[in-house]
Structures are given as structure tokens and as C-alpha cells.
Amino acid sequence: MGRPWKLSFISAIASFAMTGLAAAEVVYHRGNAGEPKTLDQHQTSIDVEKNVLKDLYEGLVAYNPKGEIIPGVAESWSIGGDGTVYTFKLRDAGKWSNGDPVKASDFVYSFRRIMNPATAAKYANLLYPIKNAEKVNKGELKPEELGVKAADDKTLVITLERPTPYFLELLQHQTGLPLHQASVEKFGKDFVKPGNLVSNGAYLLAENVPNDHIKLTKNPNYWNAKSVQIDTVFFYPTEDNAAAVRRFMAGELDTNYQFPIDQLPFLREKLGAQVRTPPYLALEYYAINVTKPPFNDPRVRKALSMAVDRDYLAEKVWGGAALPAYNIVPPGLNGYALADVDYKSLSQLDREDQAKALLKEAGYGPGGKPLKIEIRYNTNESHKKTATAVADMWKTVLGAEVTLLNTDVKTHYAHLQNRGDFDVARAGWVADYSDPQNFLFLGLSNNRVGNYSQYNSAAFDAAMAKSDVTIDPAERMKVLRTAEDTMMKDGPIIPLLNRASLHLVSNRVKGWVDNVQNDHRSQDLRIER
Amino acid sequence: MLGYTLRRLASAVPTLFIIVTVAFFLVRFAPGGPFDLEQPLAPQVLDNLRRTYNLDQPLHLQYLDYLAKLVRGDLGPSYTALDFTVGEMLRRGLPYSIALGASALTLALVLGVVAGVFAALRQNSTKDYAVMAVATVGVTVPNFVVGPVLQLVFGLMLGLLPLGGWGGGDLAHRVLPTIALALPQMAVIARLTRSSMIEALRADHIRTLRANGLPGRAIIAHALRGALLPVVSYLGPAAAALVTGSVVIEKIFAIPGVGSYFVEGALNRDYTLVMGTVVMLASFVVLFNLIVDLLYAALDPRVRYD
Numbered sequence: 053m054g055r056p057w058k059l060s061f062i063s064a065i066a067s068f069a070m071t072g073l074a075a076a077e078v079v080y081h082r083g084n085a086g087e088p089k090t091l092d093q094h095q096t097s098i099d100v101e102k103n104v105l106k107d108l109y110e111g112l113v114a115y116n117p118k119g120e121i122i123p124g125v126a127e128s129w130s131i132g133g134d135g136t137v138y139t140f141k142l143r144d145a146g147k148w149s150n151g152d153p154v155k156a157s158d159f160v161y162s163f164r165r166i167m168n169p170a171t172a173a174k175y176a177n178l179l180y181p182i183k184n185a186e187k188v189n190k191g192e193l194k195p196e197e198l199g200v201k202a203a204d205d206k207t208l209v210i211t212l213e214r215p216t217p218y219f220l221e222l223l224q225h226q227t228g229l230p231l232h233q234a235s236v237e238k239f240g241k242d243f244v245k246p247g248n249l250v251s252n253g254a255y256l257l258a259e260n261v262p263n264d265h266i267k268l269t270k271n272p273n274y275w276n277a278k279s280v281q282i283d284t285v286f287f288y289p290t291e292d293n294a295a296a297v298r299r300f301m302a303g304e305l306d307t308n309y310q311f312p313i314d315q316l317p318f319l320r321e322k323l324g325a326q327v328r329t330p331p332y333l334a335l336e337y338y339a340i341n342v343t344k345p346p347f348n349d350p351r352v353r354k355a356l357s358m359a360v361d362r363d364y365l366a367e368k369v370w371g372g373a374a375l376p377a378y379n380i381v382p383p384g385l386n387g388y389a390l391a392d393v394d395y396k397s398l399s400q401l402d403r404e405d406q407a408k409a410l411l412k413e414a415g416y417g418p419g420g421k422p423l424k425i426e427i428r429y430n431t432n433e434s435h436k437k438t439a440t441a442v443a444d445m446w447k448t449v450l451g452a453e454v455t456l457l458n459t460d461v462k463t464h465y466a467h468l469q470n471r472g473d474f475d476v477a478r479a480g481w482v483a484d485y486s487d488p489q490n491f492l493f494l495g496l497s498n499n500r501v502g503n504y505s506q507y508n509s510a511a512f513d514a515a516m517a518k519s520d521v522t523i524d525p526a527e528r529m530k531v532l533r534t535a536e537d538t539m540m541k542d543g544p545i546i547p548l549l550n551r552a553s554l555h556l557v558s559n560r561v562k563g564w565v566d567n568v569q570n571d572h573r574s575q576d577l578r579i580e581r
Numbered sequence: 582m583l584g585y586t587l588r589r590l591a592s593a594v595p596t597l598f599i600i601v602t603v604a605f606f607l608v609r610f611a612p613g614g615p616f617d618l619e620q621p622l623a624p625q626v627l628d629n630l631r632r633t634y635n636l637d638q639p640l641h642l643q644y645l646d647y648l649a650k651l652v653r654g655d656l657g658p659s660y661t662a663l664d665f666t667v668g669e670m671l672r673r674g675l676p677y678s679i680a681l682g683a684s685a686l687t688l689a690l691v692l693g694v695v696a697g698v699f700a701a702l703r704q705n706s707t708k709d710y711a712v713m714a715v716a717t718v719g720v721t722v723p724n725f726v727v728g729p730v731l732q733l734v735f736g737l738m739l740g741l742l743p744l745g746g747w748g749g750g751d752l753a754h755r756v757l758p759t760i761a762l763a764l765p766q767m768a769v770i771a772r773l774t775r776s777s778m779i780e781a782l783r784a785d786h787i788r789t790l791r792a793n794g795l796p797g798r799a800i801i802a803h804a805l806r807g808a809l810l811p812v813v814s815y816l817g818p819a820a821a822a823l824v825t826g827s828v829v830i831e832k833i834f835a836i837p838g839v840g841s842y843f844v845e846g847a848l849n850r851d852y853t854l855v856m857g858t859v860v861m862l863a864s865f866v867v868l869f870n871l872i873v874d875l876l877y878a879a880l881d882p883r884v885r886y887d
Contacts (some may be wrong), residue, residue, distance in 0.1 A: 057669045087662075089661050089662055089664075090662075090663035090664050091664060092664060095663045097618065097620070097663075130805035146675065169629045169632075170629075170633070171629075172617075172626075172629040172630045172632070172633035172634075173626070174622055174626055174627075174630070175626075176623070176625075176626050177622075177623035177625065177626055179616070180623075186625070189625055189629070190625055211591065241650050241664070244665075246673070261675075261747075261837055262662065262665070262670070262673065262837060263674065263835075263836075263841075264746065264747050264835070264836075264837035265746070277832070288746065288835065289835070290835065291832060292832040292835070294729070294835050295728075295729070295732065295745055295832070295834070295835065298729070298733065298736065298737055299744045299745050299835075300738050301737060302736050302740070302744050304744060304745070304746075309614065315618075396726045400659070401586050407616030412616050438726050441765075459611075459612075460613075460848060461611070462611070462613030462614070462617050462848070463611070463612040463613045464613075464851070465613065465615065465617045465618065465619060466612050466617040467612065467613075469621050479619075480619055482620065484620075493667065500608060500624060501622065501623065501624065502621050502622035
């Protein structure tokens, strides 16, 4: 055997061995629908940020693949003080990616930072149930007076303003993820950059090329690292979701979040069970301006709601990527029974007959005063189709004169939030935490920004206030349900649809479970190539 | 020549100032602001944000503040890409857009001129019509059609090339977006070259050259020099548009360039990002127009800048 031959033999073996090693590294290519606007958990506001942040960090509690609360950094907790004092016991094994232990003081620092007015955190109000949080956020109290204290390195005590039965749900939100104090203080705004960012979750930040990719690698210091199967995660901001579908079909992406709704039938046929469209906690609705005649008449509002054929919207307009909605609270929330909506059980034809009768009783429609309605909606193909369909239903069933007004999303919401004049306006809400309260609060009379209808009901407000102080979970759900009963009877909004979360999940990917929270951590997945 | 260049650059300053001023106030006239979101923000949170970003100040003070920072080269923080300043975003995205734009421009220029000359020399022949027919298609088919078609054919059906992403800038990732970006420009350049070449070939000085028995190749070279003038003046704005990125191509092929900044910035009411993009675009247009004027002198002996 001559030497050159021998050498090339050895190098062939070596390269074979290296290919073997490379193949052993499990890489996950994850289409993430858009570019995270920030990797700072205190500036975050959207779900594409959540997907990255929850891979990087772990909060006190987390969601399992089914969307149920499980221990995170906290291995256990107890609730005292009539539901106002939460004591968390932190894991001894909890470590930051640089090897520092995760301490209760890290959480104290994080909660103070998000409430500090100088941070200007968009979702600070989510954590207002914490004692003094709102006052700190308004600059009336010092951050040190926030009701979050470290009893020792591994014990965190959070005191609340009032019992908040969904508090654990709030803590799982990405705003509840901890920060590594030393690196944030050292790098300032730049702590989010690769090389600077210190995380305590399953992954660490290896690269961030905005609008191209975010690369995460497994965090060897994560307490549960041994059960993390995927070594490297690439997040791609697949904003052009039609192009993302092609990349998925070519095998460039293992999963992708969002796809064009009008491609759903085609995708179902081509990709079968790889197309996932589970409902999630998202509501599409029309807000009615209850302060303006004729919409101040509940009969008119109910007639408008009954005349909408939601099955048609869900199947034909949204192509099955949404379910008909009759309630403000979406189905799928543990322990909550939706309020009865009396016309839900009727056929659409019966609903239409009753709607005509109600409208006549109110003195509008054929033979009465003309009913003129303007539907405002923001630029989006689905919203446009929905508005066109609803306008047609109101025209044919109720004989209304319906006009459409389309503006871009900023103009639309600025108009609604600044109390601009309108008749009917499209709106949407996606839950920040899984609790009926996160939908029902849209109807509170003191909700200046989200209650577009300007609904004002003392009975509803009272029921909501009562739910805030009802500690027994089952009892509280009943109270919330009475609030929803009241609101649905008054009908300040027309619930239209519960949107589905749209995912393409390759057959290679195992462990993906559909859940209403639309929460999917890479650490819970496996990839079989 | 140097004096002319400096004079031109100096005269660009008031132009840029006017552009910046108009853009600053125009973008503020659009209803809604950067923090009007589908999930509305709490009033207290909104106050904190406005204070942090100086939006609680009267508009004229914000304007003066912006100008003062701009002079120092500070384009301000982005309201949407919260972890970056506008300057950082442009510095990061521009190399991708320039790389892609430059290769597309080169491709369009070389193939466009060759095709144009080829067609001009065979005026009214079948070959001429064939080239011009292809060029017409190139101009009329929009790039949001060309892009996906290229992806479907070369990526999905033939499996030859990646469908998207920059991939560290390797050739494979650049082929499809470069072609998609170059095609319409190539078509315009081919048509421009053809018509001005036909005109040049009929010019008196070319006829004289012909009469003196110069070989065909030399005649083409002489005619082309004059024929390129309209192409060069087209290239100025075209180059500025190409290197500052195409929103459609960059979206379809997932290129991390600056192409989408202007549209996204405007839609998100990201005032500073819009302003930064305007400054960048305007600077490129000024720069490329200057280059075009200087090239004129090189191509046309009658033009002198002294």
C-alpha cells in the first residue's frame, strides 16, 4: 500500500466520521412568520418574539406541550394571604448560560425593570396585579416598593394588590421571563446581542442576523438539558408566507407559522396532516358603537348579530381556518362554561326571521326608518372579504344600506382608540393569558383603550369586580360566566369567528401538540430525519 | 472636474434639507402613530413610551431635535426594531442590498447592452423581433410573478437552487434573486440600447467612417459609445433603486436587505426608519446622478465640466 493512497484512505475515513458527527447534530429549521421586533422580554409585544424568548429563557412557570401550567424555574409554589401572596421555591439546579445560579433576586430585578417607567415596557400593565406595580409604572413609587421580594436566594415572594386567580397564567407570559442582572447592567440596551445575552432556558443565542435568521444552540447549563433533543434551532422571519410554503414543501423548513388562508384546500390536499389549524384563543369581532342611534337599541344590535351567517364566514370566507363564534370568550378554557346565546341553537333561516322581526319592532328596515351602516376595517384580504360578506348579509336579510370603509391598521386603531365616530368596526383580540377575564375585560366601562363599543353596564362591571375577589376557581368561573351572560345579552359586540393558529408541521417533527395558547417550545420537540 | 464635483455635492445639501423637511412632516400627517396596535396599549404605558421616544414634545421641537441629530449622523432609534438604531439597521442591511443590486445591475447591463446591439444590427429581422418580444415580456411581467415562478421551477420542481435566504452570500442563494431583480432592468436596457444604437448607426459620422472603409467591428464600437448615453442616464436612478433594495424581491427570497424598510416603516409609522430610508435613498440618487454626469464627459467629447 503506497503512502498517498494510505493518506487519502485515512482522510476519507476522517471525513466520513465527521459527516457522521454532523448528522448526529439535530438542527431544527423553524419558520417564524415575522421578524421579532426585540429580544428584550420587557419590550416584547408579539407572538413571534414569544417563540424565540421562550426558547431562550424559562420563567417561574411554563406551559407543557398541551398548554398546561408546569413548574419552570420554580419547582413548587404556595399561595397564601387569601390568594394575594405567592411564594415560589426555585430549583437548586437552575443556572444561567454563563454558569451563574438563577436566584430569586434575578426575578426581583426583572420585575422592577419592567415596571420602571424608564423601561417603557409595552406590556407592563399585564403585571399590574402585583402590589404597587401600577404606581411604580406611573412613577409614583420607587421600583424598590414593588411587591416582589427575595426571601433568600431560592425563595421568591410576590405580593398582589388583590387575589388574581389567573396570576400563574400571567407569569408564563414572555414578560415574566427573568433577566441576568449583571449582563443587562453591563451591556445596557445591547444585552440582547449574541455574545452578550445570558439566558436560563433550553437554548442560548448564537447568531442574530435581523431579517435573515436567529440561531440558537443548546444551553448546556440548562437544568433539564438532558431532555432537550434538538441541538440547534434556526428561526426564519418568513414574512412572505406564500414563499414560506414553497420553502416548507422543498424541505428547507421543518415547521412554519402562518400560511395564506386561501391556500388551505390546496395545502390540505398536498400536505395532509402536516397542515395544522387548531383553534386558539383568538377572537374576530365587530364592535358596535352603542352610544350612537340606532345602534344604542339592543334590538338593532341583536338583529345585526343574528343576521350574520357565521358558518358561511368560517367555511367560505376563511376557508375553514376559523370557527364560528357566538361568544366573546373562545371555547377551550379550562373550567369555563360559555354563556348561553339564545339564537346559537337556531338554524340560520330562523335567526334571520327573528332578526327581521326584531328590527321591525325597533322601527327600522323595510317599512320603517332606513338602516344605514358603515363597516370600518383595516387593510387585510380576509378582513375585506369578511366585511363584504357581512355587508351583503345585512343588505339581503335586513334591507340595510351598508358601506365599507377601509384604512390601514394604524389609522384604524388610532381612530377607534381615540374614540372617533363609527357605526361598526372590525377588531380582533388574541389572549395574552388563558383566562376568560382576558377577553371579558374588553367590555369594562373603565377600559378606555380596548372597549371600542363604549359598552357601559353596571351589572357587567359589578360581576367582573366580584370575580376579581372570588378565590375559589370554580366559583370564580361562575361569576365570570354571569358577566358574559350580561354582556352577550346586551350585545355591544358581534362575535364572528375564533381564528385557528396556522402551522405547517413536517412529518419529521415529533412531539408537536396543538394547543389553544399557540405555544410551542423547541425543547419539547424531536426531529427524525 | 474636481471643482464641478465639489460644487455638485455642495448643492446637494439644500436639496437633502428640503427632502428631509418635507418627509418629516408628511410622515407625521398620516393618522395613527407607532404605538397604535391591534392589541391596544394601556394609557400609562403609552405615556411612558411617548416620553421615552420624545414624542410628547411639540412637533417643531421634535423636528429641530431630529435635524440636530441628523447633522451629527445620528438617525435615531427605530420605533419597531427596538433593539437597533436606524443607523445600525441601514449599516447592517445595506451590504446585502448593494451586493444583490450590484450583481443584478451588472447582469442587466451586460446582457441588456449585448441584446440591444444584437437586435439593432439586425433591425426588423426575425431575430430582432424575437429579442424585443422577450424584452417586452421582461418589462411587463411583474417581479412578484417572476420571483415565485423561478422558485417553483428551479427550487421546487428541479431542486437545483435554494428557494430563499441569504445563506452567507454563496452563489447558489444569489442566483434566483439576482435574475428576478435583473430581468426588468435588462429588458429596459436592451430596448434603450437598440433604439439609440439604430439612431447612432444612421448618424453622419458613422456614415463617414463606413465610407472610409472602417471594419464593422470598429464601426460598432464607435456607434455604441454614442448610443450608450441614454442608457447611462437611465442607469443613474436605476442603480440607485437597485442598490437600495427591492421590497418584493427581498421579501420573496427572504433577503435581509433594506428594501422593505421604507414600506414597512411607513405602515408601522416608524417615523425614524422612514426618515433614515429617505435620507439614504436621496443620497444615493444624488450620488448616482453625479456619477452619470461625470460618465457623460467620458463618453461624449463635447461635454466638459470645467
